[in-house]
Amino acid sequence: DTGVSQNPRHKITKRGQNVTFRCDPISEHNRLYWYRQTLGQGPEFLTYFQNEAQLEKSRLLSDRFSAERPKGSFSTLEIQRTEQGDSAMYLCASSLPILAGDRNEQFFGPGTRLTVL
Amino acid sequence: AQSVSQHNHHVILSEAASLELGCNYSYGGTVNLFWYVQYPGQHLQLLLKYFSGDPLVKGIKGFEAEFIKSKFSFNLRKPSVQWSDTAEYFCAVNVGGADGLTFGKGTHLIIQP
Numbered sequence: 001d002t003g004v005s006q007n008p009r010h011k012i013t014k015r016g017q018n019v020t021f022r023c024d025p026i027s028e029h030n031r032l033y034w035y036r037q038t039l040g041q042g043p044e045f046l047t048y049f050q051n052e053a054q055l056e057k058s059r060l061l062s063d064r065f066s067a068e069r070p071k072g073s074f075s076t077l078e079i080q081r082t083e084q085g086d087s088a089m090y091l092c093a094s095s096l097p098i099l100a101g102d103r104n105e106q107f108f109g110p111g112t113r114l115t116v117l
Numbered sequence: 118a119q120s121v122s123q124h125n126h127h128v129i130l131s132e133a134a135s136l137e138l139g140c141n142y143s144y145g146g147t148v149n150l151f152w153y154v155q156y157p158g159q160h161l162q163l164l165l166k167y168f169s170g171d172p173l174v175k176g177i178k179g180f181e182a183e184f185i186k187s188k189f190s191f192n193l194r195k196p197s198v199q200w201s202d203t204a205e206y207f208c209a210v211n212v213g214g215a216d217g218l219t220f221g222k223g224t225h226l227i228i229q230p
Contacts, residue, residue, distance in 0.1 A: 013194060033217050042121075042207050043161070043222030091161070105220060106163040108153075 002026060004109035006092050013082055014088045025094030032075050033106060034067055035091040043091055049075060061063045082116045089113050105116045119144035121208050123221035130198055131229050138193040138224050140208035149192040151209040151218065152182055161207070167191065178202070203228045 005024045013019050025032045028049050035043035046065065047057045051072040060066070064082075069075040079086055090113075093106040126138040142148060152164040165176025172184040182193045191208060205225050209218040 006137045035217070040222065042223050043210070043218070045217030045219065047213070048217055093161075093215075105163055105166060107163075 001091075004092055004094050004107055005091075006109040006112050008112060009110060010113050010115075012117065014117050015082060017082055018078065018080045019082055019113075019114060020076050021090055021092075022074055022076050023092030023094075023109060024094070026104070028096065029094035029107070030072065030097050031095045033093040033102045034075070034077050035093065036061070037089040037091055037111070046077075053105055069104060079114075081115060082114075084116045087114055087116045119148065119210055119212060119219050121221035122218055123206075123208055123224050125224050126222065127227075129227045129229065132200055133197050134180065135227070136193070136195040136198045136202070138206055138208075138226070140191045140193065140221060141189050142208075142210045142219075143189065144210065144212060146212060148210045148212055150184060151211075152176065152180070152191075152193050153207045153209060153220075154208060155205040155207070157204065164193070164206075174219045175212050198226075198228050200228045200230045218226075 004026055007022045011019055033048040034046040036046055037043045046059050047067050048071040052069050064080045067077045075083045089111040092109045095106045120143045123142045150167040153161045155166045163181050165174050165182055167174045167184045175181045177184050180195050182191055184191050205223045206222040207223045211218045
């Protein structure tokens with residue numbers, strides 16, 4: 001399978017714990033995006049990377065949220081001191097460089113469903 | 118900041134009926150427009166996209182959408198739906214090509230056999 005993969009697929013944690021999710025993009029894609037989706041809503045953009053550079057992070061929901069992409073390949077999204085309101089589906093997407101055409105067609109992974117008890 | 122409005126949150130149709138799902142966006146400049154679909158148990162996948170050129174775009178599985186700039190709309194259509202079209206449909210927009218997408222709340226479409 002050469003699509004975007006995310007791990008774990010499900011995470012249950014207790015309030016106050018830290019969690020980390022991983023996203024592996026399609027191999028030739030240099031752009032990687034994180035979204036959050038809550039019930040009854042469309043995905044909400046959080047942050048994105050071009051290679052290892054984080055080009056937009058003002059949309060991260062609070063300073064408890066952080067993301068990294070240290071080698072320009074996989075990325076991690078960490079939530080510190082989780083709260084019940086963080087329960088949601090966390091989606092990752094990737095896309096080709098814009099100059100390659102098909103501007104910003106983003107390919108989505110299956111998501112990580114987080115439940116905070 | 119841009120926003121996307123999808124007018125119908127739940128739509129129920131019979132097989133062979135025609136479909137039109139509304140999508141309006143708010144942004145005065147050049148936008149890129151998308152429709153994504155999420156079938157039950159599957160991840161989001163792209164149905165069609167508009168960047169420039171012919172405002173009538175055709176996507177996969179017989180879907181099409183028309184960009185009407187004066188109305189800030191990008192409605193999705195299909196002349197004859199099938200039971201397998203049952204899914205959640207999301208309209209999305211972005212500005213400048215590289216940034217994240219702004220999604221609407223989605224339309225849950227149920228096709229009755």
